[in-house]
Amino acid sequence: MLKKWSFVTLAIVLLFSSLSATVSSQGGGDANKEVAQKAEPFQLGVEVLLQEQLDEIRGKNVGLITNPTGVDQNLNSIVDLLHNHPDVNLVALYGPEHGVRGDAQAGEYVEFYIDEKTGLPVYSLYGETRKPTPDMLEDVDVLLFDIQDVGTRFYTYIYTMAYAMEAAAENDIEFIVLDRPNPLGGTKVQGPVLEPDYASFVGLYPIPLRHGMTVGELALLFNEEFEIGADLNVVEMNGWKRSMYYDDTPLHWVLPSPNMPTLDTALVYPGAALIEGTNVSEGRGTTKPFELIGAPFIDGTDLAEQLNALELPGVTFRAAYFTPMFSKHSGELSGGVQIHIDDVKTFDPVETGLAVVKTIHDMYPDDFQFRAENEAGISFFDNLIGNGWIREEISKGTSVAEMKERWQEDLRDFKQIRRNYLLYTVSVTDLKTLVDDYAERGEIANDRAVHSLQVHLTAVERFEGQALADKVVKHMTSFIQLLDYQKEQGFMSEQAHAALKGEAEALMGQW
The missing domain is CATH 3.90.1150.140 (Aspartate Aminotransferase, domain 1)
Incomplete structure (x- = not known):
């Protein structure tokens, strides 16, 4: 059956070689940004919280785990945003490695102090303890986590988050992650999965070196797979897609740590x-x-x-x-x-x-x-x-x-688990809709070109429903090759090609 389907597809592709219709490019610009802006404006988790979900913290004593990366798109500090908000009662700050203000080098212990600007107590989670103690959490009703990760297993902020989730669970405190982009995108998963005997603060859980997840998605995975049991809520971003690297977003780069300048x-x-x-x-x-x-x-x-x-x-x-x-x-x-x-x-x-x-x-x-x-x-x-x-x-x-x-077998096993916790996903139905959208805008040459794409996606849809990862990847690879062919033959605009390919790669990255 698959061989017959492939032959039909090949015939359609060959037929296209005789077509003379061409499509002009609609201009430059980054396709990831264009698609994201077309769908919805980009918002960080902190912006969604303050603009749409403030009831999650209204009337509660709030503790905040953050560092200099905890800013909105205008570079306003979340510390100041929460401290100055009339409906938010911010009572304590908690700093990871490098501190809340980012002035400590790697491995340098940070001590308790009072934040000069707000007068709030700042508890170190990279000093005598890496897990908040009951005394540190006194009078706190909800803990917020807002720190930019860099998408790598041995970057320690995700374990600061995990330990804080444990403390929140043990002290009956809500835990909210304000999600941020993975700077490396959300499609590539690479490197060996950590073996438990080698766990440390630079690798606490069995995940790959490059995990392809946001901090919010990791929080969900940690909470369930490693039985933390926190009362967890992730405030999702708007407008972020798995195919986006950090420079595909409208965000400025703020140093997550002193030795991560760019x-x-x-x-x-x-x-x-x-x-x-x-x-x-x-x-x-x-x-x-x-x-x-x-x-x-x-x-x-x-x-x-x-x-x-x-x-x-x-x-x-x-x-x-x-x-x-x-x-x-x-x-x-x-x-x-x-x-x-x-x-x-x-x-x-x-x-x-x-x-x-x-x-x-x-x-x-x-x-x-x-x-x-x-x-x-x-x-x-x-x-x-x-x-x-x-x-x-x-x-x-x-x-x-x-x-x-x-290490490939362990990596495949992790990807299967990972799929259960991805928040920003693309389905075949989404891709089909996107094909139709670009066709309506005149950026795909004709009905035959559209039909060929939809035939591919219908086959993938069947494998997606059966959770057959290898077949989804195989046939999405074929779909991407067809996209490349249609662009090269002038059947598709540059913009449509880049957008569809980005979404196709994002779908593949989920599998």
Whole structure:
């Protein structure tokens, strides 16, 4: 049956090659933004709360977990927005790693203090305790969480959230997550799933390095799959789509932490941060943390040549020399590379990061070292990657491709669980409607072109209803190829192609 369907589809595609109808492009502009604005204006969770769901906190004593990223689209601090709102009683603030105002470096403990601007108590969740104590929660009726995550398992804010959810459950306090975008988009899920024996504050739960979820979606998953049992509510964003990277939104980039200065940093972080588990500098103490990688014993030109020879997708390595102002190799001239992303959609940060670690390991066997093991035989590198076997395989000379293949089964299992907690989803019905919308606007050439697209989507719809992930992905891949063909033949406008492809990739990313 499938072979017959594929043959019919091929025949339709070949028929299109004889058509002369063309469609002119409707102009430039980012398709993700265009589609989002057409559907609904973009709003953060905090904006939805204050404009549409204020009753969730009205008349209650509110505790707020936040940092400098807790701002609205106009960069107004949520602390000030809540403190100055006549219908909100904000009674306490809680700061994660780096503090509420973001003035502490990585790993630096933060103590209790009084916020000068509001006079509110600020309790540290990265000091003597990482979980709010009953005394910290005294008189609090509802805890809000509003922090920008960066889409990577070992970024600690999501575990601050998880511990706070536990405390809220234990003290009968409501917990509300004000959702924010995943800067890396919501379609790609990459890297090994953490093994429980390697759990730590840089990886508390068995999720992949790049999880492809928002903080609100993670909160739902943590609460259910790991039996936290909090009275949880997620205030969803409006206008965010899974295919959107951070720069597809109207938001300014606010540093989530001192060493996350740009979106480029966040994009390389899921893999480049693995360098933290070695004696090589990950670029802390420079203006390009995690983009610059190096050490005094490395020849940057040689390393760049070796890495570029791997022909990794979407990335180029440039020889670089730098002197960190602090952290590893402080004050020492270090040779290495800068990671330059050429194509964000094909770039795999985890594969790239592992390739960098393995290549330096192989090139400099007498100088390169993983961080020392603890009493349990676990290196910090193991905590970051989420297991002990990858470090062993690197030492054995195993290829990155072989290592990548080994974690695929766990990744497929996680994706199946993940689907149950995704809030921002695309269905085949949505795609069919979008095809019809663009057809009505004259951006798809004719009825035959539309029919071909709808035939593909009808087949996918059947597999979607049966929850057959592999078949959904396979046939959506075919659908995307047809979109590319129609654009190349002039049957579809650039704008329609980009929008439909973005939504198609988002649907695939759910599976």
